[in-house]
Amino acid sequence: MPSPLFPASTILALVILATPARAQDGEAALSEASEACLLCHESLHPGIVADWRRSRHARTSVAQALDKGELERRVSAPSVSEELLEVAVGCAECHTLLPGEHPDTVTHGDAQMHVVVTPRDCAVCHPAEAQEYQQNIMSQAHDNLVRNDLFQDLAHQINAVQLWQDGQLATQPPHATTDEDSCLACHGTEVKVVREESRSTGLGEMTFAVLSGWPNQGVGRVNPDSSRGSCSPCHARHAFSIEVARKPYTCAQCHKGPDVPAYPVFQVSKHGNIQASSDHTWDYEAVPWQPGQHFNAPTCATCHASLLASADGMVLAPRTHRMNDRLFTRLFGLPYAHAHPRDPSTHTIRNAAGLPLPVELTGEPVADALIDAEEQAMRKRAMQAVCRSCHSSSWIEGHFDRLDHTIGTTNEMTLAATQLLLQAWERGAADGPQAGDSLFDDTLERMWVEQWLFYANSTRFASAMAGTDYGVFANGRFLLASNLRAMATLLELSRVR
């Protein structure tokens, strides 16, 4: 505890220095409605309330937020309604917003309250971000998976229970609970109101909306108000911290596995090396974010989302919540890397063979559905503008030339695996779609999936983010080649049947 030996002014100074960004916010008053929430919830759920109390939302009124300079501003709405303007953003400000639009609204004490706060609520103060996010392919992650028959077959062959019956495996029908505990945890569930329910609680009889698909914080969640996505996967829980959203651990929640290994690749890149070593000296809260000044290596947010500016206020990269703005190629092989889709809603794409894929099985892109070369070049330049903060032109050109080359060679390695599989189907060494069978259930077919979903993808991610170690032995070229050889070996062994 502070000793009385030194003046109070020093303590104040210390506190101010320790939290420079936050000290600029005032101490906005809470609305009466939010005070009422806290009366019970502060003791019912002390953790979440304390989390919120430390947030910027709890200390800032919208009026204060609107009062900032253009580059410093964190709200994109030009103004908000009178009753929201002068209070901090508390429980009631979000959970009782737009009650008529939320099917999960229930009468809760004096309030019309809904549990599932959606991008539509957030858009009251952050409309630009919400709108951009709807154009972000992530916001459609539920629909793009669930409304695509081919991907549903793959999901089914991953999630379904199999039984051993009469000397062979029998795949059971899918189960919604399994899907929610698997793919949809990241892609987003469909959250629906099943019914209202009355329960006796310590505070008397209360009404609750019983929800299906709940809890979920997937990026493409289908909300009861039919909006898509959720802000909380990145701006987590009730701190809504920009620091958390800018740290790579947040993205890692869905981007760590062998299918989209952005985080493990980052870890073995020089960027990740510096971030892990030096970020105790960074300012993760500053808006705009200044390369070199506030951080000395990029995180995921730096390259894909954040507003970057130089010390003299020149914008190096605008803020965007449409993460594909700086992505010229979709590395994530389905089953080949290809130009980014024009529309975030991809489940309506059909290739020449009628499959819901942005490429043919033999790799040719479905040109109509994808951005053209000009748009690709523009997005590449937008990304390179970020690189240029720290790298020279020759560095940047060399880097992207290698990436282009690697996209080509990994696609070729996927093509070889596909041609092998086509031959296996022809020979009857595996049962393919011509036989009316799943594309994803035989061992050879699953090896084919690993070829593009794990090894080709990972090799490309490792190249794109310069985390090469991951793309050689960990989950990349070594396995890309070994898996193809093993497919050939299995095909040969199957011949003698």
Add this chain to the structure above:
Amino acid sequence: MPSPLFPASTILALVILATPARAQDGEAALSEASEACLLCHESLHPGIVADWRRSRHARTSVAQALDKGELERRVSAPSVSEELLEVAVGCAECHTLLPGEHPDTVTHGDAQMHVVVTPRDCAVCHPAEAQEYQQNIMSQAHDNLVRNDLFQDLAHQINAVQLWQDGQLATQPPHATTDEDSCLACHGTEVKVVREESRSTGLGEMTFAVLSGWPNQGVGRVNPDSSRGSCSPCHARHAFSIEVARKPYTCAQCHKGPDVPAYPVFQVSKHGNIQASSDHTWDYEAVPWQPGQHFNAPTCATCHASLLASADGMVLAPRTHRMNDRLFTRLFGLPYAHAHPRDPSTHTIRNAAGLPLPVELTGEPVADALIDAEEQAMRKRAMQAVCRSCHSSSWIEGHFDRLDHTIGTTNEMTLAATQLLLQAWERGAADGPQAGDSLFDDTLERMWVEQWLFYANSTRFASAMAGTDYGVFANGRFLLASNLRAMATLLELSRVR
């Protein structure tokens, strides 16, 4: 270095502010015996001594520790003997305690000293913790592995050297040193005094106890005094830091592999995401630990061990070193998830087939040996009380419903693999126990082990701790399904022999 421009009082204040928790401890005197140890050891082993000097033990007498309020107290003994009461906890206080009970005691200078400090020593000040830990299944980890013939066979098939002789593999007998450098590193070795030895040292002729199974810091270590376990795996080395014990990196030492992937699952959970991003603002030293106030996401310790209280002193969860207190199901499949064992000593359990397993090979639990539904419900409620700090009832219910479902489906996927294996044994495609052969040496058998030990386990862990990404492609459902398919493929290929 501090400039003379500002008053010394400010420096003092800064130092105090930087270490608020510790400043509350006095500066207890060292015993003469410990001062004597330091005379030599401070220069012989400067690192470990400096580590201890920064510990709470080095700065606090037991009397000061006893003087704290009930919730703040870190010692559970009502009192200790006169000579321990007023001194800091130094070298001698632990390494010369209860000399008659330690077979590794040697005459060392003026002291009767033992190297291996055991839970029995720690229990002098921390009896409740030591007693709880003996009921913690971890404390029996050595015996439960080493005294179980079936698990010994598995360990043997993992650890033994194999030779290629006459066109086939020949498994060599196990070797104690290998076991110590493998399974027993975590499970704990048996530490025994082999002999006393006299050596000439820089400080003259000295006597040492030569130990087998040393060094080791396994959680179920069998100590020379026949006590089980060790406190140092979590309260590491000589800092005995509660901060270290509460951080997930500590648990990760044994819980990171594909068999018990608690840490990698935590990393891709929202809990882990927030901890990695925000814990520079946390107080990991506070006792009791207040959700929201001291941390805003749980670590392993939060859910499984720590004393949690609200700001107004209400206990949300009592401290326990019997980690199974809040575990209603044992996710760790042996080979199926099942209700937690009643007794921490599991090696005496026998299933109906006579195997030392808590379940039949086809999944039915050995009911007598396991906690009943009532006890399961009580433990589940105890865990949910922790969740409730930050989550609503509907969130919690939805989460645990999914876990229950996933326990069921992963057990079914293990059953299918088992039935396939039983058929392989019948057909002679692998040599099973009926043929007097190991259960774990053939390729099909090892794939069966992977089915439950890696993929079913991981899928359950991912569900339990909401780190779903790990349970899909990294080490979960995709491989759970692929491995089963590959087992069927191998069985089919084996047919033609």
Add this chain to the structure above:
Amino acid sequence: MPSPLFPASTILALVILATPARAQDGEAALSEASEACLLCHESLHPGIVADWRRSRHARTSVAQALDKGELERRVSAPSVSEELLEVAVGCAECHTLLPGEHPDTVTHGDAQMHVVVTPRDCAVCHPAEAQEYQQNIMSQAHDNLVRNDLFQDLAHQINAVQLWQDGQLATQPPHATTDEDSCLACHGTEVKVVREESRSTGLGEMTFAVLSGWPNQGVGRVNPDSSRGSCSPCHARHAFSIEVARKPYTCAQCHKGPDVPAYPVFQVSKHGNIQASSDHTWDYEAVPWQPGQHFNAPTCATCHASLLASADGMVLAPRTHRMNDRLFTRLFGLPYAHAHPRDPSTHTIRNAAGLPLPVELTGEPVADALIDAEEQAMRKRAMQAVCRSCHSSSWIEGHFDRLDHTIGTTNEMTLAATQLLLQAWERGAADGPQAGDSLFDDTLERMWVEQWLFYANSTRFASAMAGTDYGVFANGRFLLASNLRAMATLLELSRVR
């Protein structure tokens, strides 16, 4: 922002306290040449300039650096030329050094500038470190890979595109760009000047050297000036931070994969556990580095490179950039663990069979090329002197005995796999070198590679660094045994062809 309520002296003091080590450096002036660079580059590449501005180089003149005591000194040159002595180490000091020796030198404004700063430049102030590094096997990583035909074949079978033609796989010729984006990212590319090029830039027509093999920061990079290696993989980019070099995340960039898993092993060691939990209290900048005082668990640098001293100035381990100084055995199996090579240049070694390997295929070492038992013992003692900072003799002996044993057993498990492969070649189950075929293309051959490159290696690393968990199920003994069994199964299945 600081409030006017407290005196400016306090702010100064706070800043000084927050960066104690750096405050000892003066504020050295920049050279006119470096000021000229900054005129443009501060706005062209704000990130990299800001990074450098926070570095020790930017704030210290060589004269100030030379003025330190022997143990504190970070430069090993006894003196430097007059014009470098009194200025900070800025852009021009490195990028215009020794222009005659750098083939990539171009006229750039008033300067003769080269992009690729090499160890020869760094050696002007740090000659001892540069010289040691040339004896470090890492500095020869490019040549040892590229000039070894056998390793080139392995690299080729990993990196090359394969086509599916006429029912079989056809391996395409290697492609330099792929190699640079794969093995050579860590091993180092050969950076060569292709031509000079004139480009119009925002600042007028400028001349640039067009480089092949660029960008690259591999440890064994072959530079345009024919020097080997690069300092920036560890002393990254323009901060040249000793903190970054001492943190394990830096080494992890190349030592994280399943082939050389030093970092994942460290993570599950008690050392890694403590580092991750406690290093916010460490001083990573202190020179010399004092165990216990500045850190309480070793990082990679502690054991392999750093100058360690006790509080009273006794040197516990001298600084070395010849990392093999404390390595008695080369754990990295090629394909067997063996005594460390005498010479860092290993590509000239030939075994009795004429293969460029330090061992026979059946494990016997090529004694002439490797250090002898006496040198091994000396290096082991040097490493153990580091251990002794925190561990007793019996602890250390027990640890190294286990490592020796594990080296033996993992070599035996590699031998069994090799003998099996030799038999497969004999039987025609795989096409080996006798048939004029690659050693690394058949599935059985690739499983053999995994046996030593992944599983035997990892088991040894886990033993050496006491991160046992990694060496059991994650990437060690379980897979070492399973892979061998699977090789036997595949050989048996191949019989029926």
